[in-house]
Amino acid sequence: MTDLGQGTASGGDDMIQLLTPEGQRVAHPDFEFSGDDEAIAGLLRDMVLTRRIDAEATALQRQGELGLWAPLLGQEAAQVGSGRALGPNDVVFPTYREHGVAWTMGIPPVTLLGLFRGVSLGGWDPAELRFNLYTVVIGAQALHATGYAMGIQRDGRVGNNDGTDAGVVAYFGDGATSQGDVNEAFIFASSYNAPVVFFCQNNQWAISEPTTRQSRVPLYQRAHGFGFPGVRVDGNDVLAVQAVTEWAMRRAHAGEGPTFIEAFTYRMGAHTTSDDPTKYRLADELEHWKLKDPIERVRALLQRSGAVDQKWFDDLGVEADDLAAELRRDCLALPDPELAESFAHTYADAHPPLAAQGEAYAEYAASFDVDQQPEAAR
Numbered sequence: 001m002t003d004l005g006q007g008t009a010s011g012g013d014d015m016i017q018l019l020t021p022e023g024q025r026v027a028h029p030d031f032e033f034s035g036d037d038e039a040i041a042g043l044l045r046d047m048v049l050t051r052r053i054d055a056e057a058t059a060l061q062r063q064g065e066l067g068l069w070a071p072l073l074g075q076e077a078a079q080v081g082s083g084r085a086l087g088p089n090d091v092v093f094p095t096y097r098e099h100g101v102a103w104t105m106g107i108p109p110v111t112l113l114g115l116f117r118g119v120s121l122g123g124w125d126p127a128e129l130r131f132n133l134y135t136v137v138i139g140a141q142a143l144h145a146t147g148y149a150m151g152i153q154r155d156g157r158v159g160n161n162d163g164t165d166a167g168v169v170a171y172f173g174d175g176a177t178s179q180g181d182v183n184e185a186f187i188f189a190s191s192y193n194a195p196v197v198f199f200c201q202n203n204q205w206a207i208s209e210p211t212t213r214q215s216r217v218p219l220y221q222r223a224h225g226f227g228f229p230g231v232r233v234d235g236n237d238v239l240a241v242q243a244v245t246e247w248a249m250r251r252a253h254a255g256e257g258p259t260f261i262e263a264f265t266y267r268m269g270a271h272t273t274s275d276d277p278t279k280y281r282l283a284d285e286l287e288h289w290k291l292k293d294p295i296e297r298v299r300a301l302l303q304r305s306g307a308v309d310q311k312w313f314d315d316l317g318v319e320a321d322d323l324a325a326e327l328r329r330d331c332l333a334l335p336d337p338e339l340a341e342s343f344a345h346t347y348a349d350a351h352p353p354l355a356a357q358g359e360a361y362a363e364y365a366a367s368f369d370v371d372q373q374p375e376a377a378r
Contacts, residue, residue, distance in 0.1 A: 023300025081241030167252030175206025235265030
């Protein structure tokens with residue numbers, strides 16, 4: 001297992017990188033980050049706040065306020081960089097770990113917690129926010145995203161170059177690439193040239209199974225067998241992730257079909273709060289990846305360039321703490337759901353049999369209300 005950690009840590013010579021772990025900008029012949037220092041500072045802010053949200057949610061779960069939480073520690077650059085690359089018409093189909101993408105799409109963090117607290121099934125409007133509900137069934141969202149992309153294509157919303165073009169992003173982990181749903185999505189997307197980007201966060205571990213046990217070749221190379229481009233990007237380099245995702249979305253908007261992005265990163269925490277990663281991986285592997293921390297490399301870049309001063313960093317720390325305190329208050333204030341609500345949100349249109357069931361349930365529930373019972377029945 002030690003060899004696994006050392007052998008996969010570099011990502012290979014074909015990995016796209018624009019910012020080294022030491023915070024040094026490097027050039028790439030095909031990709032370039034076009035943002036200025038202010039944009040880079042904005043990406044750092046997104047990552048810091050995302051990590052703080054994640055840490056507070058993990059603490060809430062440990063204190064019994066959430067039933068479960070899927071941490072993203074170490075994957076902030078992959079999520080923030082790709083999320084900030086999306087345009088106003090693009091649509092996201094996430095797994096259950098895309099808290100950073102949700103942040104960039106304007107999803108209130110407490111809304112994510114509602115699902116894990118068990119008081120909602122999502123709680124946001126996917127049509128309004130262009131961010132679909134979390135998908136717990138591994139890989140299922142790849143098919144949903146592909147179908148939606150085919151719909152966009154048939155609506156004539158690609159290849160116009162007039163601001164109306166749209167694309168779709170399907171997020172999944174390295175483990176999901178072993179699922180039939182994902183591979184079926186690749187076939188449909190390739191066959192119909194669908195405007196979808198498959199964004200794989202390869203965090204090295206599909207729960208307790210290493211990536212090397214699932215694939216004999218780097219994951220991004222699988223795309224070639226399906227007939228569309230695949231690239232590997234340093235998933236801890238937020239500049240490179242944004243540049244590569246922008247390129248892939250331009251392909252989708254132009255009607256050039258699907259793209260597979262493998263963001264080569266590392267899950268520094270547990271798969272979920274019910275998981276114990278010390279049971280299947282060694283501590284030295286984690287220590288190695290801590291040196292590639294996505295936040296620290298951007299912090300080093302900004303400090304070296306003098307683009308922001310120490311006060312800016314201090315203010316960001318205060319903002320992160322305030323956000324965490326607000327998240328905690330809002331989480332504890334979430335109202336418990338009424339079972340009757342499930343009847344109201346099952347179908348978009350009226351459904352007489354379900355309405356009858358809802359009425360029967362309401363009558364049954366009322367029978368337990370002592371105040372509503374006749375005196376003789378008390």
